[in-house]
Each structure stands twice: as C-alpha cells, then as structure tokens.
Amino acid sequence: MTPLPSPAQGRDRDRADTGRDSLAGPSERVEERAPDQPSDLPARSWRAVLRGTAEEFRNDELADRAAALTYYGVLALFPALLVLVSLLGLAGESTTARLLDDLQELTPGSAQDVIREAVEQLQGRSGVGSLMAIVGLAVALWSASGYVAAFIRSANAVYDVPEGRPVWKVLPLRLALTVTLMVLTCAGALIVVFTGDLARRAGAALRIGDSALMVWSVAKWSVLVLLVTITIALLYWAAPNAKGRGFRWVTPGSCLALVIWMTASAGFAFYVANFASYNKTYGTVTGVIVFLVWLWITNLAFLLGLEFDAELARQRVIAGGLPEDAEPYVRPRGTRAWSDQDRRRMERRSHRTAPPAQKDLLVAWLLVRLPGRRAMTTACAS
Secondary structure, eight states: OOOOOOHHHHHHHHHHHHSEETTTEEOHHHHHHSOSSGGGSOHHHHHHHHHHHHHHHHHTTHHHHHHHHHHHHHHHHHHHHHHHHHHHGGGOHHHHHHHHHHHTTTSOTTHHHHHHHHHHHHHTOTTOHHHHHHHHHHHHHHHHHHHHHHHHHHHHHHTTOOOOSOHHHHHHHHHHHHHHHHHHHHHHHHHHHSOHHHHHHHHHHHTOOHHHHHHHHHHHHHHHHHHHHHHHHHHHHHSSSSBOSSOOSSOHHHHHHHHHHHHHHHHHHHHHHHTOOHHHHHGGGHHHHHHHHHHHHHHHHHHHHHHHHHHHHHHHHHHTTOOTTOSOOSBOSOOTTOOHHHHHHHHHHHTSSSOOHHHHHHHHHHHHHSTTHHHHHHHHHO
C-alpha cells in the first residue's frame, strides 16, 4: 500500500510552493530575491504600502494603543523629570530656567504650564539632590520600562506576531532600552539648555568665537531632531518580535513619524492658541488635558511610522515572491514563549493562503488506490 504523505512532507511542499515556512516567516529564497532598498520597490508596492498602512491603522487599533502609551508615558515622565532636575541642579537654577524657556518652543499651549509647575515643585525641594537623583533614577527606570513594555506589545501587534521571546530576554531588553532612551533624553535636554551664558562660558573656556556660538544656537535644533530620530529608530528596531535587516539609523517610518509629530504638534499648538475652548470646558485642569492630547498625538505619530515600516517589510518580501496575504511576513526573533493558543493561531494564519498540499496529496493517493481508479482518474483529468 502506498503510504500517506507525512505532515513534514506537506510542510516541505508548502515551503517549496510559497517560499515560506509555516511559522518561520519568509524563506531564504524569498529574502534573496527581495529588494535591498525601499527605493528599489516598484510604484505599485508603494501604493500598497500607503493603502496597507491606512487599513492596518484601523485594524491594529493604533489610536487606542497610543492612548495606552500616553498613560505609561505620564507615569514615566515625572520620575524622569525628577532625575533631570537633580542633574541640572548641579549647573544652577539658571540652567533649569533656560530649559523651561526652551520648552515653550517644543510643547503646545497649556502643556507648558504642567511641565513648568512639576519642575519648579521638584526644584523647590532643596537639600536632597543626591538622594533625589538615586531614588528618582530607580523609580524612573522601572516606570519608564513600563512604557517600553507597552511599546513592545504595540509593536508586536503592528507586525502581527505574538511575543515569543522569553522573559529573561525581554526584561533586560526593556531595561537596556529604557536606560538608552533616558540617556538620549538627557542629552537632548543638555543640548537645549547649552545656550546663552552657559554656552558663552564654555566658548570662552574653549576659545570659541561668537560666530561659532551663533551657529550652534541654530544647529542645536538639528542635533535635537537627530536624537529624536535615533530614539524612534531604536524603538522600531528593538521592540518588535521580528527580525529586521539590521539596525538602521534612519528608516522611512522614523522620518515619517518625525514629520507627522512636528507638523501635528505645530498644528495642535496653533489650534489651542487660537480656536480651542479647553478653558471653558475643563477649567483648572486645562493644562493637563492639553498635555495629554499632545502626548497622545506624539505616540500616535510613533505608531503610525512603525506601521509604515511594517508595511514596507511586507511589500519587500511580496516583491521577493511571498504571497500577498501570507502570514507571518517577518521572521520572529523568538518563539519559545509562544503559548499553545499563539501557535494554533499562527498555524491557522500561516495556512490561510498556503496551497493545500496535504489535501492534494490525499486526493492523488485515493485516485490511485481506490477501486475504479481509472475511471476516476479519467473523469478528473477531463
């Protein structure tokens, strides 16, 4: 008797026919044929990227996920301000005042008042600078890691891949990414405050002329934008359980997120200053509401840029030969922590568009072995 084909043989045929393994994502053959650069994609792929980004924005519920990130961001913000104020206190109160003045150019309307009041209250607690820095650093690290954890969950939802990395890998990643983001944030704050008298004193010590200081006063904003872009790129690279093509300092999605964030922040600030009636509606908590809305817009821009990068990754492997609606379209970084439910769900999605290899082999076996096989074979052939 001719044996039935094994499940392994069916999976091998699936992979041969579709250029993919059931749960491992695109095969090596697809990766080799896929374009190396986004600019190599045809025009129809870019149209599909834009269309897919708009569709997945709704399907992945990015507006709700941005609200969750806003919640965790608020929890992480004030402990981080505690550390920042303690560090800036070493340079004097004038440095902190300069930071607050420059924040007016970055935050809209009443959101400035919320941050200013929080910083001034923390600054008023004198005499415990070292203790504030130590305790605040520990609290801020754990609180901010909650934001990173929420971003990891959102990134996995964007790439349609459940978290498969074990906790002993995810937790160090959370903390390391949090520390890196805090360092970048502190560097950005120092760049913002390194102006005026502080810059002149440093210029005199380094024997730098006034013209160089004037150039720096303009160029520092470009450096700040670069730091924000690197921050976004780090989140996009490390957060999802998806193997990319290595770390990219700048991605199309990170550039899109930055442009959307700057445009939306400027537009929202203009709206609040000229048309909004938040004061009539919310009264004394107007500043808090405006700040939360601005933070929600920021997180929404970050997630939208991530969605754009995910759709680019999808269209890249489609150009390499992967079926258009095949899933997963990226290789997971880990599958060890997948539950049975995750595996079943991924199996269903992976075979949703794959050719029914097992079914075809079974029909062929029945045609050969059952009585009247010649008639059946002739009928099927006709």
